[in-house]
Amino acid sequence: MVNPFDLNEAITDIERGSRDLHERANRVISIGGDHTIALPLLRAMAAKHGPISVVHFDAHLDTFDTYFGASYTHGTPFRRASEEGLIDREGSMHIGIRGPLYTDQDLDQDTDLGFEIFSSIEFDDIGVKGAIEKIAARVENRPMYVSIDIDVLDPAHAPGTGTPEAGGLTSRELLAVIRSFSERNLIGADVVEVAPVYDHAQITGIAAAHVIYELLSAM
Amino acid sequence: MVNPFDLNEAITDIERGSRDLHERANRVISIGGDHTIALPLLRAMAAKHGPISVVHFDAHLDTFDTYFGASYTHGTPFRRASEEGLIDREGSMHIGIRGPLYTDQDLDQDTDLGFEIFSSIEFDDIGVKGAIEKIAARVENRPMYVSIDIDVLDPAHAPGTGTPEAGGLTSRELLAVIRSFSERNLIGADVVEVAPVYDHAQITGIAAAHVIYELLSAM
Amino acid sequence: MVNPFDLNEAITDIERGSRDLHERANRVISIGGDHTIALPLLRAMAAKHGPISVVHFDAHLDTFDTYFGASYTHGTPFRRASEEGLIDREGSMHIGIRGPLYTDQDLDQDTDLGFEIFSSIEFDDIGVKGAIEKIAARVENRPMYVSIDIDVLDPAHAPGTGTPEAGGLTSRELLAVIRSFSERNLIGADVVEVAPVYDHAQITGIAAAHVIYELLSAM
Amino acid sequence: MVNPFDLNEAITDIERGSRDLHERANRVISIGGDHTIALPLLRAMAAKHGPISVVHFDAHLDTFDTYFGASYTHGTPFRRASEEGLIDREGSMHIGIRGPLYTDQDLDQDTDLGFEIFSSIEFDDIGVKGAIEKIAARVENRPMYVSIDIDVLDPAHAPGTGTPEAGGLTSRELLAVIRSFSERNLIGADVVEVAPVYDHAQITGIAAAHVIYELLSAM
Amino acid sequence: MVNPFDLNEAITDIERGSRDLHERANRVISIGGDHTIALPLLRAMAAKHGPISVVHFDAHLDTFDTYFGASYTHGTPFRRASEEGLIDREGSMHIGIRGPLYTDQDLDQDTDLGFEIFSSIEFDDIGVKGAIEKIAARVENRPMYVSIDIDVLDPAHAPGTGTPEAGGLTSRELLAVIRSFSERNLIGADVVEVAPVYDHAQITGIAAAHVIYELLSAM
Amino acid sequence: MVNPFDLNEAITDIERGSRDLHERANRVISIGGDHTIALPLLRAMAAKHGPISVVHFDAHLDTFDTYFGASYTHGTPFRRASEEGLIDREGSMHIGIRGPLYTDQDLDQDTDLGFEIFSSIEFDDIGVKGAIEKIAARVENRPMYVSIDIDVLDPAHAPGTGTPEAGGLTSRELLAVIRSFSERNLIGADVVEVAPVYDHAQITGIAAAHVIYELLSAM
Numbered sequence A, B, C, D, E, F: 001m002v003n004p005f006d007l008n009e010a011i012t013d014i015e016r017g018s019r020d021l022h023e024r025a026n027r028v029i030s031i032g033g034d035h036t037i038a039l040p041l042l043r044a045m046a047a048k049h050g051p052i053s054v055v056h057f058d059a060h061l062d063t064f065d066t067y068f069g070a071s072y073t074h075g076t077p078f079r080r081a082s083e084e085g086l087i088d089r090e091g092s093m094h095i096g097i098r099g100p101l102y103t104d105q106d107l108d109q110d111t112d113l114g115f116e117i118f119s120s121i122e123f124d125d126i127g128v129k130g131a132i133e134k135i136a137a138r139v140e141n142r143p144m145y146v147s148i149d150i151d152v153l154d155p156a157h158a159p160g161t162g163t164p165e166a167g168g169l170t171s172r173e174l175l176a177v178i179r180s181f182s183e184r185n186l187i188g189a190d191v192v193e194v195a196p197v198y199d200h201a202q203i204t205g206i207a208a209a210h211v212i213y214e215l216l217s218a219m
Helices: A007-024 A035-049 A077-083 A106-112 A120-139 A171-183 A203-218 B007-024 B035-049 B077-083 B106-112 B120-139 B171-183 B203-218 C007-024 C035-049 C077-083 C106-112 C120-139 C171-183 C203-218 D007-024 D035-049 D077-083 D106-112 D120-139 D171-183 D203-218 E007-024 E035-049 E077-083 E106-112 E120-139 E171-183 E203-218 F007-024 F035-049 F077-083 F106-112 F120-139 F171-183 F203-218
Strands: A028-031 A053-057 A092-097 A115-119 A143-149 A185-192 B028-031 B053-057 B092-097 B115-119 B143-149 B185-192 C028-031 C053-057 C092-097 C115-119 C143-149 C185-192 D028-031 D053-057 D092-097 D115-119 D143-149 D185-192 E028-031 E053-057 E092-097 E115-119 E143-149 E185-192 F028-031 F053-057 F092-097 F115-119 F143-149 F185-192
Touching (some): A007 A028, A028 A203, A035 A077, A053 A077, A106 A115, A120 B120, A120 C171, A143 A171, B028 B203, B035 B077, B035 B143, B035 B185, B053 B077, B053 B120, B106 B115, B115 B120, C007 C028, C007 C035, C028 C035, C028 C203, C035 C143, C053 C120, C106 C115, C115 C120, C171 C203, C185 C203, D007 D028, D007 D035, D028 D203, D035 D077, D035 D143, D035 D185, D092 D120, D106 D115, D120 D171, D120 E120, D120 F120, D185 D203, E007 E028, E028 E203, E106 E115, E115 E120, E120 E171, E120 F120, E120 F171, E185 E203, F007 F028, F028 F035, F035 F077, F035 F185, F053 F077, F053 F120, F092 F120, F120 F171, F143 F171, F171 F203
Parallel strands (some): B092 B115, B143 B185, C053 C143, C143 C185, D028 D185, D053 D092, D092 D115, E028 E185, E143 E185, F053 F143, F092 F115, F143 F185
């Protein structure tokens, strides 16, 4: 039995379980948890496929070096993943980024880690079609992993999450972008940070369920 | 007194009341209830005007043949209406459709019943102006009935309903489209499926009230 | 001690406090309260800068002559401000207006008071870029005061307010417009009408916090 | 497949399923549904055991003759059960009764149907111990069926139900009374009228879960 | 038309309306508003009956001299009433008092104003029967006015009010005490401080409705 | 800076801070956190006073040996405290216990650890007065530490907590018992397990605030 009070033990356990799934299936979708789980999931996937094109939907970069002094948390998975060589640095991107940064070096550092940044506010400029084209140009036909923090949606569409940020995507925009992934080589995905206790009228749960449905369809 | 536990008795009663109203008024707006009521309302209206151009806003087609084995429910009114010859098959359409289907024949069958389908996701492509033009081209100056299931809105704008689906219209888009109906020949409307017990902060009730206000103004 | 049951006494007290702040700071942001406070805030600011270009985000005009028979309320501040010569009548505007009017003279009278009206529904036509250009053309490089009634947002994005109206702006649109004010001469702002007891899942509070953050950044 | 829009068909189906269960088990607890289900459940049980001592916890008598003109509804099961000879008229009682009556004959008629009435307000007079003694004196060692409408609890303890009435039992009182049934011959029970959509903070669900746990323990 | 922003004007208007009602009816129940309204209601009643025995259910004394510097507010009505000679100082009492006091003279001053204090915590000692006897001994057969601030109930039974205090009465206790007033000479009552926006699952509204029902029955 | 992801580091840090407080004050009340904090708080207090009489209000024993395999969690503090000799085994007790146990040895083991068990259901038998006498007989005039898990209250009075159990105390009962501690030698207290995100209408927060107020008064 895993001690749920020990974060590192849980990370190891998730990686083990995920490797086991990848041996038995070609594509895996993970549901739930906080964003810490992206690291063991990417480890399991890269062990099979090599460096992967990661398309990360989130209001936040999640590429801090440490978070409250800890190296393995829900604020650091994509820095760790880049350092460990799990991601393809030519084909990865963040989508939906917004909100304040801790230091002005956050954006530069992020680019060095291999991520192109596509901010939420750009959706009003180029529309859903423009967004789909931009992702296609970055990812091309590389093996693609999609990691969706539900807080990429505006709090109106997903209040039930731990660190909501105003100014996000609508559920319609997100669903249309995911639908376009039927043209890409989608080999894995996660949907994380849904927190039912903060939710109301199940708005967030409904959005997440539709996101998962479209991911399945795109696969 | 009507037995409210008997669905067929209620349908008959609504048709009777609606016919009575149409004798005394040129235009009727019905508020509340589930979508089952569209059938007796259309019967009453077609008895006076003949087949009508039905513009149906909804996340769902509501043209099942049966729903849990029953023929007269909130999932079947527009199939029954089409079979009974109540709708104009050249001038009717569904707007806002999205979400999973039960079988892949649903869409074909729907076209045969006389409905053009205008999905929610198309709003991001052609905008409100494009939507207004598309409806005008279909309806022209036929007598038009507008049936609005509040779940045509995204759950962010209308959580208080029985079968919410992510990826819907914004209230601003819906209000703008209804406002354009002042150019059409609008003779009746309903606003249904508002469920206050699922609502929060009265978001759904406020949206529905504005929808009704714009319908009245368009008339 | 101010008697909180006496509205006029409170207005005087706010003006006094605001004048004091302006002596010590170049720019002031006020948070909270209902829209009544815009009047004493503008008095304090005009005493220092002369007539000011007021950009007022709101679902409502707030330029009634009286409201329930009273002259100084949250429905009348901008009429009083215009009458007192506090606003620049060539450079002021309302943004996000929608909803029913009490009399058809409301719009005409509003123009006479010095406000251009930019309705919510126009955002779907000209987009965020068009909105930013329209405001720039009206305000130019005049000293600008931004007054934000949180109900300018759609109830989906800000349910926690006293008089919500469907069909409003998204938080992403509002934040993008405010961000453009770094190009303007922004000398003061208020964010009002946030009512936590009507809020759910802190959606409104989160939106207001981001609005304030962007106002600070634009300054 | 049963048509869920046909109440009579559902009643028949529940009776059939319940008879099947009683063939395979000595005791049955039914969870969920509205109070209509008590009738088919009692039919199934009486078919095996003969007339049963029914101890019915509820804010309401549920012994109307008709309810909105219908004979088989959640307001009439115990009248139907008494007429059909399913209950032991010497050993049955209502507990927790309160609230307005439709006619002043309701109480008299109820006694004729074989029920002793133990009102909610008596709990403050005789306490939990007195209540337990009163039930024991009425039921003795007859085969006992316990039917619990969750609205027997005060709305503070069970807001999530369709017809809440102030002045009810506390959950502690109800649990203590049920615990005493380990001394009785408890052969069946139901817990009904829990409505999650009206609930808040899962208060009602938690109370119902504990009630079921104590029923199981008493068996 | 009364200006709702002027408290004194509203007090005068309520007294005028109440006098008018008392001319046409023998007994009057007022519903809603904050506790300020007790003063004009008592003025109207005393004008007809002379000093009245006031039985006041509340978590708070409401006998401040001033509240935020104002003399006529929801924290002061019973001091004003006593000073104006509207209450019978031998037959009045507060029931349900609890919570912190502003100064240690509050209780003494209250006794001087003519009120006996019966605290909430005493209910666990003497029970509902003891409470009923205590009230009867104080009021005897004087004309009695019952003023019920819904916050006399515990927040579990009435969360929807402006100044809730833990440790209050249950709704069952309150209803039983009111029921006993059929033995008293009850000539008027009010039920105040119900605030729906703070309520959940309508718990408070349901309790208030039952309280009013029992008041009507007792009359 | 303490790493909040490391439970043991946090326990050490709380003990250090608590020792510091006890050097400067005779009595300490801790607010918030989960029940894990009772252990470092008791260590700090016993370092100054020796073994202490612990009166622990809770729906649960919190004397597991391990919880999900971990030894230092919110389910184990009082076993650790007893093993470390921090509590007086002749003068300690649990109050409000109810709900299912994991094994039938839980109760026996608990007695061995030095706790008398006073279950919630006994309150209906002996009342508040009986409860106060029972505690006094156990604690006598030993130095007493009071640890209050807010889930000792019924979910009706405290829904906002992580592991609510039906059948608990009312807030009035709890407040009356705490008030009696002015007769005891109360040297420290904590109020824990208040979880605002599960709360509604601030019911739980209000109850906790009153509990703290009475603790302060009793000191």
